Amino acid sequence: MDGVEVPGLEEKIPGLLFADDAVILADSEIALKNSFFKLNLWAEKWKMKINNKKCGVIPVDAAIKSQLFIQQKPVHTVDEYTYLGLKFNKNWTHKDTLKNNAEKARRALYASYYFFKRRDIPTKFKVMAVKGIIIPIATYGCEIFGMSAVRCYSLQKVADDATRIAMNVGKSTAMNRLRTELSIAQINTKSSIARERAYHKWSSSRTWISDLINNPMLNRKDTWVTG
Numbered sequence: 050m051d052g053v054e055v056p057g058l059e060e061k062i063p064g065l066l067f068a069d070d071a072v073i074l075a076d077s078e079i080a081l082k083n084s085f086f087k088l089n090l091w092a093e094k095w096k097m098k099i100n101n102k103k104c105g106v107i108p109v110d111a112a113i114k115s116q117l118f119i120q121q122k123p124v125h126t127v128d129e130y131t132y133l134g135l136k137f138n139k140n141w142t143h144k145d146t147l148k149n150n151a152e153k154a155r156r157a158l159y160a161s162y163y164f165f166k167r168r169d170i171p172t173k174f175k176v177m178a179v180k181g182i183i184i185p186i187a188t189y190g191c192e193i194f195g196m197s198a199v200r201c202y203s204l205q206k207v208a209d210d211a212t213r214i215a216m217n218v219g220k221s222t223a224m225n226r227l228r229t230e231l232s233i234a235q236i237n238t239k240s241s242i243a244r245e246r247a248y249h250k251w252s253s254s255r256t257w258i259s260d261l262i263n264n265p266m267l268n269r270k271d272t273w274v275t276g
Contacts, residue, residue, distance in 0.1 A: 051080040057264035143194040154187040165215040175215035195244030198237040205236040
């Protein structure tokens with residue numbers, strides 16, 4: 050694969066691979082077509098069939114002018130794509146991931162509504178459900194978007210709604226005091242800790258992220274490493 054150049058790195062990053070989920074990186078439409086050609090040769094050699102319906106091309110600050118194919122089947126250009134449960138968009142923002150997490154956490158809250166409202170269930174177990182079900186769903190992949198209370202606001206709202214329902218209190222309740230009383234950490238706190246832990250852990254991993262962390266790119270915009 051041709052890959053993309055990153056300032057500070059000697060090698061190009063060809064893509065990402067986790068189990069059977071792969072990402073191809075290319076800095077132009079021609080380079081992407083060349084990578085698709087190599088992928089077709091590899092798949093043909095090893096008798097592998099690629100599901101084109103699960104594939105997509107996201108042009109970041111670019112445009113795809115022609116139709117791309119894998120194994121003679123079209124691969125469509127999309128504005129967003131879900132990879133390993135996280136949504137990525139063509140603007141390269143956290144917006145879709147945060148919205149997706151908030152919606153999933155909200156659905157989990159609705160599914161657990163009658164559990165939280167029941168009076169015969171001890172408070173301890175309701176708090177455990179908030180900590181063990183609602184918050185983990187809301188903070189999935191928070192290593193990516195942590196370190197921002199503003200970004201975590203929509204997720205915090207879902208967690209607070211779950212806590213209010215579980216405790217049978219209204220919106221006028223001081224949530225900071227209630228969370229402290231129940232030992233429920235704020236979403237921003239959990240996500241910030243997760244991002245900090247990831248930064249130190251990944252810096253020594255045998256993957257591309259360690260190279261990016263140890264060779265931070267100088268840019269006018271914040272990157273995951275610098276921002």
